[in-house]
Amino acid sequence: MTKNRWLRCLSSLVLLCTLTAAGGADLGLAKDKKNNHAVQTGIERLLENPQILKGKKVGLITNPTGVTVDLTHDVDALLEKNINLVAVYGPEHGIRGTEQAGSAPGTYEDPKTGLPFYNLYGKTPQEIAPIFSDVDVILFDIQDVGSRFYTYISTMAYAMKAAALQDKPFIVLDRPNPIGGVKVEGPVLDPDYQSFVGIYPIPVRHGMTVGELAVLFNEQFLEKELGKKANLEIVQMKGWKRDMQYDETGLPWVLPSPNMPTPETALVYPGNCLFEGTNLSEGRGTTRPFELIGAPYIKGWEIADRMNRLDLPGVSFREAYFNPTFSKHAGINVGGLQLYVTDRDGYDPIRTALTIMVELKKQYPNDFAWRSDNWIDKLMGTDKIRKAIDKGASVDEIIADWQGGLKAFQQLRKSYLLYR
Template sequence: MPHRTSATHAPKTSIGRRIFMALCAGSAGSSWATALGMPAGCPSPAKVRTGYDALEADGYQALKGRKLGLIANPTSVDRHLRHIADRLHAAPGVNLKAIFGPEHGFRGSAQAGHSEAKSIDPRTGIPVYDMYTFSGPKLDALLKSADIDLLVFDIQDIGARFYTYIWSMFDALVACARCGIAFMVLDRPNPITGLHASGPTLDPAFSSFVGRVPLLLRHGMTVGELARLFNSHSVPQQAGRPARLNVIPMTGWHRKLYQDETDLVWVPPSPNMPDVTTAIAYPGTCLFEGTTLSVGRGTASPFLTLGAPGLDATRWVGELNNAGLPGCLFREDWFTPGFEVAKDQLCHGLQLAITDRKSFDPLLTGVTMLQTVLKISEHPIWKKSGSTFDILTGSNTLRRQLSQGMSAPDILASWKPDEAEFALQRHSFLLY
């Protein structure tokens, strides 16, 4: 018999055809979500326009007549993934004179702790200066030599204090305040939401390029908001006056949004930050940069893959999965790092899987991972007797708490006064 169809047994169509039909339908009720067979209530990505997009829409009026410098890297793109250095160079009435590269460089080709040498951008002919770790008189001299009167910052941060781009911004703010150069921030999302500000604050005695001034480990702010905070407090202390700061805000972004809940395409901010999931884990798992364990640099899942040669990872995974940590699971893993700790050595370790990012707590998870590895490791885990870990965390308190056997919940509870103080401090600088 011929096959009969009914309302409940419609002919199958390919995914491609369903997408095509949905797009053709336009506003007639179809969408990407329904075309792909997703639940009807699946939210569409939030339409976010970055600070650069707002600047472009205004015809670059704030840049007209200025001698412009740009702090940028591969994340400095518009909503069509066109690099803003190219866009600014081509824009009528905009005089882009110099580009400055942070850690990893303007093109993002360098690994952690490195940058790119001074060069000429082949597409625009504009000089590209290395500003990584430049501060004080050295940075002042660099900016003056570039002959600029406005410095623009447009780089994607990931929401953790020890991610260095915010400190390149801080040092540039201080230098611009001293040199009389105006400073502009083109704002971008905090990709791990702007809801949560948590962790220990930095002790000024441990100031470094992974933390210049007191700030929570997970700050919960955008780069524009941080610039406003810095310029109100720390910049005047160091420069004698605030910088002439202008923050161009986003539209469409809300603090509850992860970046992959927006329509912005993820561009890796550094070679080992491939996706938003890695960024979510990073405030906790980057703590292992202060240990003798590999964080999986050069693997397919850096900061989600951790271990060391000879480690009893079977026991480590068992301890962690029995700890009842919310929103995550662990599996045993073998891997060979491509960079830094245990490079080209077979490591026994684990892979962290985030199963519910709304309940996942990166700092609770990271501290618990440290506790358990201290318990099972037959060898000291602290790099350089703990000094690297102390610089990373902003004091020696967390390492002492771990060494004394304090529980993870008690450690997190000890941060509550810092968190409450910072919540009050940051409130007036929030834009969204």
């Protein structure tokens, strides 16, 4: 081989390697390894076989996250398949996702499709049941974020009860748990603290999909409460694995609610949502909700330095200052922290949040306070954590106290896992 020919071959090899590193789009080469494991959601699988809905009047519980992989909304996708969709129902924040926490629009006619849009948020199962009277089957397709106090799973449970009262089939179109289906963390809810942010005794981070939760709720609770179970069916995903984070699914992220802009928000949410129960801002009214934590009395450099010295696994802290546009401390400059998750596998959101609370209680004993309505107890599902922090307990002592209940739940959940 001549020297020039050898150099041309070498140049071609370099070009081939460069294109491969860039994705190989022009050469038809294999895509990134993660994309080979793209997940097919329940709605995608249903649309492959829509005949199961043939001849039925269909009701759909959804919000902006109810989309196909090409971002077609469920409403449009079902209508394109000539499914007789007659009603659409929404959870907190509304079907279009326009409302802030604790709000939902009322019933109205959708200007695009002419379909009636009903609000389910704030209604009991007995109040929801009549709203289902004109449909033959109810579909549920909403992206959850993996935390007990995110209210979409409560809406699902209430809707399942309402469907059971009306003897209507209830079909859950399953979606990934965006923070994975392996880790189970936090205290199991004490039934004495049952509320819409915690209706059943599961831990803060449950590690289950909505489909798995639906089966657990149906088998463990609905029959005891109603004397009957829902006629439940799960359209399972294809390709989802329990250790997947959301960016490994190949699915587009649509905001589940106005303050859940990214999958990274969902990752910190099981811990940092707990600051709703304090006088600190949890970052609502900023572009980084639940990643920013602060209050007017906090010196950011003090708490950031202290937290970084503790060397918690999988997370680092930056002193941060922000001015929320709404919610707590709106229009006021506050100091605090921004969290940076450096290792998703090592990071424990609940331990991290508790550690921040304990340290703030030490540094600002006269300023740090709980919300007057003890909202922290509803979020935690118990009053033990609040009382333990007030008594000066360590984070290790607090976490050790809930391990018995957590282990019992881990054993219980094994029977309801649809993806092994």
